[in-house]
Amino acid sequence: MRQSQLFTKTRREAPADEQSKNAQLLIRAGYIHKEMAGVYAFLPLGLRVFNNIVAVIRDEMNKAAGQEITMTGLQDPAVWQATGRWDDEVVDVWFKTALKNGSPLGLGFTHEEPITRMMKDHINSYKDLPQMVYQFQTKFRNEVRAKSGVMRTREFVMKDLYSFAKSQEEHDQLYNTMATAYENVFARVGLGDRTFKTFASGGVFSKYSHEYQTVTDAGEDIIYVNREKGIAINEEVYTDEVLADLGVTKNDLTQEKASEVGNIFSLGTRFSDALGLSFKDEAGDEHPVIMGSYGIGPARLMGVVTESLSDENGLVWPEEIAPFSVHLVALNLEDSEVRDWADGLYDNLTTAGVEVLYDDREVRAGEKFADSDLIGIPYRVVVSKKVKDEGLLEVVTRATGEVRQLTEEELFADFGVSRNA
RNA sequence: CGGGGUGUAGCAUAAUGGUAGUGUACGCGGUUUGGGACCGUGUGGCCCGGGUUCGAUUCCCGGCUCCCCGACCA
Numbered sequence: 001m002r003q004s005q006l007f008t009k010t011r012r013e014a015p016a017d018e019q020s021k022n023a024q025l026l027i028r029a030g031y032i033h034k035e036m037a038g039v040y041a042f043l044p045l046g047l048r049v050f051n052n053i054v055a056v057i058r059d060e061m062n063k064a065a066g067q068e069i070t071m072t073g074l075q076d077p078a079v080w081q082a083t084g085r086w087d088d089e090v091v092d093v094w095f096k097t098a099l100k101n102g103s104p105l106g107l108g109f110t111h112e113e114p115i116t117r118m119m120k121d122h123i124n125s126y127k128d129l130p131q132m133v134y135q136f137q138t139k140f141r142n143e144v145r146a147k148s149g150v151m152r153t154r155e156f157v158m159k160d161l162y163s164f165a166k167s168q169e170e171h172d173q174l175y176n177t178m179a180t181a182y183e184n185v186f187a188r189v190g191l192g193d194r195t196f197k198t199f200a201s202g203g204v205f206s207k208y209s210h211e212y213q214t215v216t217d218a219g220e221d222i223i224y225v226n227r228e229k230g231i232a233i234n235e236e237v238y239t240d241e242v243l244a245d246l247g248v249t250k251n252d253l254t255q256e257k258a259s260e261v262g263n264i265f266s267l268g269t270r271f272s273d274a275l276g277l278s279f280k281d282e283a284g285d286e287h288p289v290i291m292g293s294y295g296i297g298p299a300r301l302m303g304v305v306t307e308s309l310s311d312e313n314g315l316v317w318p319e320e321i322a323p324f325s326v327h328l329v330a331l332n333l334e335d336s337e338v339r340d341w342a343d344g345l346y347d348n349l350t351t352a353g354v355e356v357l358y359d360d361r362e363v364r365a366g367e368k369f370a371d372s373d374l375i376g377i378p379y380r381v382v383v384s385k386k387v388k389d390e391g392l393l394e395v396v397t398r399a400t401g402e403v404r405q406l407t408e409e410e411l412f413a414d415f416g417v418s419r420n421a
Numbered sequence: 422c423g424g425g426g427u428g429u430a431g432c433a434u435a436a437u438g439g440u441a442g443u444g445u446a447c448g449c450g451g452u453u454u455g456g457g458a459c460c461g462u463g464u465g466g467c468c469c470g471g472g473u474u475c476g477a478u479u480c481c482c483g484g485c486u487c488c489c490c491g492a493c494c495a
Contacts (some may be wrong), residue, residue, distance in 0.1 A: 382455085
């Protein structure tokens with residue numbers, strides 16, 4: 001994409017109504033727009049990152065045999081009344097609305113109830129199990145206090161997967177499969193080295209669950225980490241009993257601030273019992289389905305990546321989720337030979353399948369470099385009169401600042417593509 | 422939901438009981454051109470409602486907004 005055509009603009013100053021680093025940088029760089037507290041729109045660059053994160057998650061869910069669907073934001077109270085979760089005293093984050101005829105409706109804050117009821121149409125026999133079904137769907141949560149930029153919002157897309165098993169053993173297998181898939185996701189978005197499977201409270205579902213917690217100063221939780229074993233314990237369940245279960249002592253653990261980027265729950269038969277989701281075994285006996293639920297919020301993940309990897313000059317995106325792979329920064333565009341070369345390089349890279357943001361604006365070099373640092377694309381390729389005279393492209397790695405002089409052929413080879421592809 | 426702040430131009434900010442200045446952004450002219458350059462010039466603003474007052478952006482009351490701390494976080 002030509003940057004001269006990008007409608008968003010970078011800002012020098014952070015907005016006064018944002019304190020969090022993620023919101024400040026994402027707004028300054030033109031990735032997101034704040035509609036109101038806890039409600040953000042995604043602009044072209046931000047949507048690209050968001051979609052790339054979604055693609056990583058989708059890929060891992062599919063590899064784990066997840067089947068993608070889309071449920072609805074509008075929710076039928078009846079199915080929630082069946083589990084006791086329609087009551088505002090039980091669930092205080094409901095956004096509720098009504099039909100013209102006065103019938104109440106809810107805006108979904110999660111989807112255990114509707115998917116459990118829906119699966120009754122499709123699961124009847126042990127032969128129908130196991131199953132894993134997921135979606136990317138907008139959740140609405142009437143949080144009393146939205147905060148920390150995109151980390152805790154009132155409207156957000158969540159990837160929620162639900163597993164259905166015929167036995168505890170089968171459930172445990174699915175649970176472990178999802179745990180591995182989650183670890184793959186966090187590694188691919190660049191947080192693998194600082195994200196830990198964390199023993200946590202099960203909330204209303206069960207006694208315990210697992211959270212994936214990324215160690216960051218922006219975190220809202222306190223966890224105790226054992227890096228060698230790659231495990232952690234949330235402060236809320238930091239008890240002697242849990243320590244003993246996990247085979248660690250307080251001396252093995254260090255306290256860290258962390259942000260939750262994923263959560264996996266064993267639901268048991270809580271929902272299948274309440275809503276009548278059951279199957280017949282080989283003997284014809286009826287049993288409730290054993291369920292699990294597994295959530296990741298792509299926007300929150302984007303926020304945690306921002307908090308974790310950005311530096312004083314701006315955003316720093318890992319290659320797999322960056323809005324573009326290459327930021328082609330062309331200087332001296334008033335020189336028609338330089339412009340022709342830059343245009344040609346842009347066309348060739350794009351044709352070869354490399355995602356390029358081409359800064360073809362006629363503005364000063366300083367502004368271009370500052371914008372490039374702020375936007376945070378992994379590789380900056382500089383084209384200028386000087387570069388043209390020397391015959392070698394200047395390639396700067398955003399994360400490290402490393403500068404390399406490459407020929408065009410070497411640049412293409414670097415991306416594993418052929419120049420004349 | 423408890424507590425503390427906040428609200429002035431697109432953005433960031435200053436001052437002020439007599440309707441507001443600066444930076445940036447934007448328009449125009451000119452000089453510049455590898456780290457947000459400079460000169461000139463122009464456009465553009467006091468959250469909403471009520472009260473006090475000759476007069477309110479300023480003081481008072483109420484509301485709303487946004488931020489932060491705590492609680493909550495399915």
